Amino acid sequence: MSESIFERSAADIASAVMSGSLSAADVTEASLARVDAVDDAVGAYLTRLHGVARGRATAVDARVRAGERLPLAGVPLAVKDNMCLTGTRTTAASKILEHWVAPYTATAVARLLDAGCVPIGKANLDEFAMGSSCENSALGVTRNPYDLARVPGGSSGGSAAAVAALEAAVAVGSDTGGSIREPAAFCNLVGFKPTYGRVSRYGLIAFASSLDQIGPLTRTVEDAALVYDAMAGFDPMDATTVDRVVEPAATALREDLRGLRVGLVRQFDTSVLGPDIQAAYKKAYDDLAACGAEIVEVSLPTADYGLATYYLIAPAECSSNLSRFDGVRYGLRVDAPDVQAMYEKTRAAGFGPEVKRRILIGTHALSSGYYDAYYVRAQKARTLVAHDFEKAFASCDLIACPAASSPAFAFNAKSDPYSMYMMDYYTIPMSLAGLPALSVPCGWVTPPGGSVPMPLGLQLCAPQFAEALLLGAAHAYERATQHASKFGPRLEAVSP
Amino acid sequence: MQSDSIDVRYVARLARIALTDEEVDRFSEQLVDLLRHVDALSELDTNIVATTAQVVESRNVTRADEPRPCLDRATVLEQAPRSQGNFFRVPRIIAE
Numbered sequence: 344m345s346e347s348i349f350e351r352s353a354a355d356i357a358s359a360v361m362s363g364s365l366s367a368a369d370v371t372e373a374s375l376a377r378v379d380a381v382d383d384a385v386g387a388y389l390t391r392l393h394g395v396a397r398g399r400a401t402a403v404d405a406r407v408r409a410g411e412r413l414p415l416a417g418v419p420l421a422v423k424d425n426m427c428l429t430g431t432r433t434t435a436a437s438k439i440l441e442h443w444v445a446p447y448t449a450t451a452v453a454r455l456l457d458a459g460c461v462p463i464g465k466a467n468l469d470e471f472a473m474g475s476s477c478e479n480s481a482l483g484v485t486r487n488p489y490d491l492a493r494v495p496g497g498s499s500g501g502s503a504a505a506v507a508a509l510e511a512a513v514a515v516g517s518d519t520g521g522s523i524r525e526p527a528a529f530c531n532l533v534g535f536k537p538t539y540g541r542v543s544r545y546g547l548i549a550f551a552s553s554l555d556q557i558g559p560l561t562r563t564v565e566d567a568a569l570v571y572d573a574m575a576g577f578d579p580m581d582a583t584t585v586d587r588v589v590e591p592a593a594t595a596l597r598e599d600l601r602g603l604r605v606g607l608v609r610q611f612d613t614s615v616l617g618p619d620i621q622a623a624y625k626k627a628y629d630d631l632a633a634c635g636a637e638i639v640e641v642s643l644p645t646a647d648y649g650l651a652t653y654y655l656i657a658p659a660e661c662s663s664n665l666s667r668f669d670g671v672r673y674g675l676r677v678d679a680p681d682v683q684a685m686y687e688k689t690r691a692a693g694f695g696p697e698v699k700r701r702i703l704i705g706t707h708a709l710s711s712g713y714y715d716a717y718y719v720r721a722q723k724a725r726t727l728v729a730h731d732f733e734k735a736f737a738s739c740d741l742i743a744c745p746a747a748s749s750p751a752f753a754f755n756a757k758s759d760p761y762s763m764y765m766m767d768y769y770t771i772p773m774s775l776a777g778l779p780a781l782s783v784p785c786g787w788v789t790p791p792g793g794s795v796p797m798p799l800g801l802q803l804c805a806p807q808f809a810e811a812l813l814l815g816a817a818h819a820y821e822r823a824t825q826h827a828s829k830f831g832p833r834l835e836a837v838s839p
Numbered sequence: 840m841q842s843d844s845i846d847v848r849y850v851a852r853l854a855r856i857a858l859t860d861e862e863v864d865r866f867s868e869q870l871v872d873l874l875r876h877v878d879a880l881s882e883l884d885t886n887i888v889a890t891t892a893q894v895v896e897s898r899n900v901t902r903a904d905e906p907r908p909c910l911d912r913a914t915v916l917e918q919a920p921r922s923q924g925n926f927f928r929v930p931r932i933i934a935e
Binding site: 447553662666669670671674676680681694700704710761 | 845847850851853854855856857858862866869870872873874876877878879880881882883885888889890891892893894895896897900902910911914915917918919920921927929930931932
């Protein structure tokens with residue numbers, strides 16, 4: 344094959360390394376060279392891990408020679424920088440953790456390293472994973488490899504850009520309201536958020552604990568399944584992980600959708616997205632039918648309240664979680680004569696505007712006199728949203744809808760907070776219900792003012808714990824449509 | 840729910856974040872706007888609906904009360920902004 348090593352899929356790399364036709368060291372050098380060639384332009388990584396990667400690659404080659412079977416042998420991995428990796432800087436893209444070195448490794452990352460992955464770098468994100476464009480990073484700018492004038496999406500924007508620019512074969516991100524699925528859609532990738540509780544959050548810097556979930560961003564559905572299979576399952580270090588058998592997804596990939604009912608949501612009228620995008624989604628739904636799916640209509644009457652529900656619950660949980668950043672035990676401290684002033688000055692200097700905004704909303708929503716009106720009401724609305732999905736899944740196996748409200752937009756295009764929040768309109772309801780959902784490439788549109796076609800993502804969603812069915816179905820759709828391979832990243836100017 | 844105004848200085852004090860006057864003005868305006876959007880929830884009839892805090896089964900987790908290896912003290916203190924001996928050092932908390 345003439346394709347470069349860094350273009351190859353994780354499945355392909357792992358089987359070549361296991362068969363001995365390629366070494367993890369060679370794969371790693373190719374990946375690091377690619378990072379050096381393009382990342383000054385893309386900005387996917389906050390920290391490049393050349394030394395760590397070379398050490399890990401040598402260890403993987405030794406394990407393969409010793410006869411270990413590694414499902415991800417030598418696969419170059421980008422790690423979102425809100426996940427701990429022992430001995431490496433872990434910043435959450437915040438000034439408050441800019442120089443913090445993690446003293447332990449997140450379970451999800453540790454499992455991927457055990458499976459043979461080689462960490463190439465720590466990827467940029469919106470500060471503390473709060474945002475939909477990566478523009479809220481306090482530590483760097485990440486650009487969309489398909490058009491460097493546009494954002495990569497967020498919050499897992501660095502993870503998405505790294506995989507799209509071929510600077511890693513796979514990435515891990517975290518998704519609270521759409522932070523894996525939206526950047527995957529923006530960067531022509533598969534982005535998969537498993538059922539809440541499927542993947543351990545131990546070592547993931549918490550944003551909203553009842554919503555946060557780790558998942559893969561990859562160039563193929565098969566790679567997403569391989570990464571998911573390696574990460575999923577109970578972890579004694581995270582009491583919210585579910586102790587129940589994980590059905591392997593990589594061996595459940597389907598060739599068609601015969602026998603499956605796919606629900607289209609009556610309330611999600613794609614005409615509001617403009618005629619080009621509407622036509623692209625119409626085609627995607629037709630393609631699902633052409634793959635053998637029976638298309639049915641389902642109703643999610645409270646889906647429209649998802650955004651409001653989320654923007655009370657997530658900030659409330661964030662205001663509590665981020666109280667730990669007080670300048671005492673780790674991270675930034677701004678000195679002051681008394682402890683109260685030290686807290687207030689440290690947090691003023693350490694947090695960016697979006698993080699402050701969410702802490703303030705959350706603190707207000709939880710404060711005396713407002714708790715019932717805001718927080719409790721949002722928790723009840725969350726119940727209604729989850730019930731809607733239960734009813735919908737009585738008449739379908741999967742739900743299909745857009746993954747984001749638009750393709751990737753230009754930098755500084757969303758100036759008021761609410762217009763940015765609207766990007767996650769289609770992904771938030773699934774997060775509130777804890778459902779597994781993914782984005783898979785489904786077409787291209789040239790946005791107004793844009794010069795090149797940008798990718799769109801189709802979101803597929805399944806009942807809780809039906810990950811294998813979901814990934815299996817996405818594979819059938821991907822195989823039939825091949826949208827991802829239509830255009831490549833536009834890095835000619837910066838590539839060697 | 841009422842959201843025509845919000846005392847951002849009071850909320851910021853609860854959240855332990857010092858704000859500039861400019862931030863107070865900007866956040867006041869933005870927070871009122873955001874809360875106006877979430878006011879839509881009052882349209883839902885939630886009187887007989889239970890709250891959801893967690894979406895998957897959860898249970899108490901216990902383990903034997905035995906010492907186990909944990910993070911090394913020196914490694915942890917290395918990351919502290921100020922430390923002294925085996926302690927995190929902070930400004931005076933109790934007045935003389």
